Amino acid sequence: MRRAADFADGNRESDKAGYQQPRVSLDRHQDTRPEHHAHSDPHRKSTKQFHAGNVTGPGRRFNRRFQAASTNKKYWRPRRAFPNIGRGSFTGLFGSDMKAKIIITPKKAVVDPQGKAVQSALEHMGYNGINAVHVGKFLEIELDGADKETVRRQLDEACHRFLSNPVIEDYKLELE
Amino acid sequence: MNFAVLQFPASNCDQDAVHVLRDVLGHSTRYVWHKETSLGDADAVVVPGGFSYGDYLRCGAIARFSPVMQAVQQFAGGGGLVLGICNGFQVLCEAGLLPGALIRNRDLQFHCEHIFLKTLTTDSSFTNRIPQDKLLKIPIAHGEGCYFADEETLNKLKADNRILWQYCDAHGEITEQSNPNGSLGNIAGICNERRNVAGLMPHPERACETILGSADGCLIFQSLLHALAKRQTVAKAA
Numbered sequence: 001m002r003r004a005a006d007f008a009d010g011n012r013e014s015d016k017a018g019y020q021q022p023r024v025s026l027d028r029h030q031d032t033r034p035e036h037h038a039h040s041d042p043h044r045k046s047t048k049q050f051h052a053g054n055v056t057g058p059g060r061r062f063n064r065r066f067q068a069a070s071t072n073k074k075y076w077r078p079r080r081a082f083p084n085i086g087r088g089s090f091t092g093l094f095g096s097d098m099k100a101k102i103i104i105t106p107k108k109a110v111v112d113p114q115g116k117a118v119q120s121a122l123e124h125m126g127y128n129g130i131n132a133v134h135v136g137k138f139l140e141i142e143l144d145g146a147d148k149e150t151v152r153r154q155l156d157e158a159c160h161r162f163l164s165n166p167v168i169e170d171y172k173l174e175l176e
Numbered sequence: 177m178n179f180a181v182l183q184f185p186a187s188n189c190d191q192d193a194v195h196v197l198r199d200v201l202g203h204s205t206r207y208v209w210h211k212e213t214s215l216g217d218a219d220a221v222v223v224p225g226g227f228s229y230g231d232y233l234r235c236g237a238i239a240r241f242s243p244v245m246q247a248v249q250q251f252a253g254g255g256g257l258v259l260g261i262c263n264g265f266q267v268l269c270e271a272g273l274l275p276g277a278l279i280r281n282r283d284l285q286f287h288c289e290h291i292f293l294k295t296l297t298t299d300s301s302f303t304n305r306i307p308q309d310k311l312l313k314i315p316i317a318h319g320e321g322c323y324f325a326d327e328e329t330l331n332k333l334k335a336d337n338r339i340l341w342q343y344c345d346a347h348g349e350i351t352e353q354s355n356p357n358g359s360l361g362n363i364a365g366i367c368n369e370r371r372n373v374a375g376l377m378p379h380p381e382r383a384c385e386t387i388l389g390s391a392d393g394c395l396i397f398q399s400l401l402h403a404l405a406k407r408q409t410v411a412k413a414a
Contacts, residue, residue: 163233
């Protein structure tokens with residue numbers, strides 16, 4: 001069994017200075033710039049089709065789609081996961097592969113019942129000396145970009161506007 | 177009156193809301209799909225409950241960027257009445273139309289039960305027909321309904337009389353035990369500064385007919401109708 005000392009080494013990154021990204025001038029509640037529409041996936045079928053009552057059998061629907069897929073080019077457009085979030089493209093003229101790692105954790109002032117539950121489970125298992133557990137999210141984003149600073153700026157904005165909620169969460173962005 | 181009820185992928189209380197507005201209260205109501213960019217001639221908008229976009233990332237985080245929400249932002253900006261119920265409340269908070277955020281319930285459990293609500297002010301378009309001292313018996317059904325806001329925001333909400341509903345026990349006492357999700361200050365519903373946008377975690381649309389165990393939720397919709405009627409008379413007079 002690992003000893004408690006292994007856990008409580010006081011080395012949590014968030015405890016170090018400079019952990020939070022600077023958040024100047026970007027207030028989501030006052031963001032008056034024109035918004036782009038996210039998630040208007042052109043391939044998604046409206047549920048209205050189901051409400052309309054013209055029930056087509058699953059076989060027919062599948063066949064039609066299947067045939068279309070092999071003949072009709074419009075079904076072959078590659079899907080983008082987040083078509084319209086953020087302004088500008090990540091792809092530059094001399095684009096290179098980059099990877100962004102984003103760690104999102106609940107703010108210290110916010111109750112984190114998940115973290116508390118994990119902490120108490122660890123304690124029940126015999127791992128002593130655990131001061132706090134914070135359960136958050138980890139996002140890995142693969143992207144192309146020419147200028148690292150531009151990409152960082154755009155991702156920082158995406159983190160602030162969408163990927164994290166500044167009311168309850170902090171985030172840390174790493175680019176490599 | 178014309179009502180618009182939004183529909184996101186995985187909204188599941190939209191039909192309940194339409195049933196109440198159309199069949200119980202008898203007003204013209206239409207669904208507005210999340211890709212639509214206009215709310216049409218709607219006098220008021222209901223953002224219904226559910227699990228929009230699967231609650232991925234955070235509840236309401238993705239729905240907030242859908243085309244229809246841009247129309248709702250404009251509508252609310254122009255003073256239109258917007259009521260967010262459950263997931264709708266989460267969407268409105270994410271959109272910045274209401275302050276604060278809704279996080280995981282204190283006990284990590286999904287709560288599906290009837291609770292009692294105390295109405296703190298009748299000075300809003302959503303509470304004007306609720307008799308004082310009347311406790312509303314309304315169901316809740318959520319896993320992430322713990323209201324959180326920083327202290328400054330909370331103080332401002334209190335000072336401006338913007339906390340519309342609080343969870344209470346059957347006698348109207350605001351107690352820790354009657355708080356189902358750990359919300360700060362037992363907050364169940366709030367409104368914005370202009371008092372035209374409100375959100376609440378409980379489901380008034382599920383408590384509008386006595387056969388459902390309670391018709392108290394109707395008072396909230398009747399308040400909305402009263403406010404709309406008042407607006408129309410003012411508009412006509414002018």
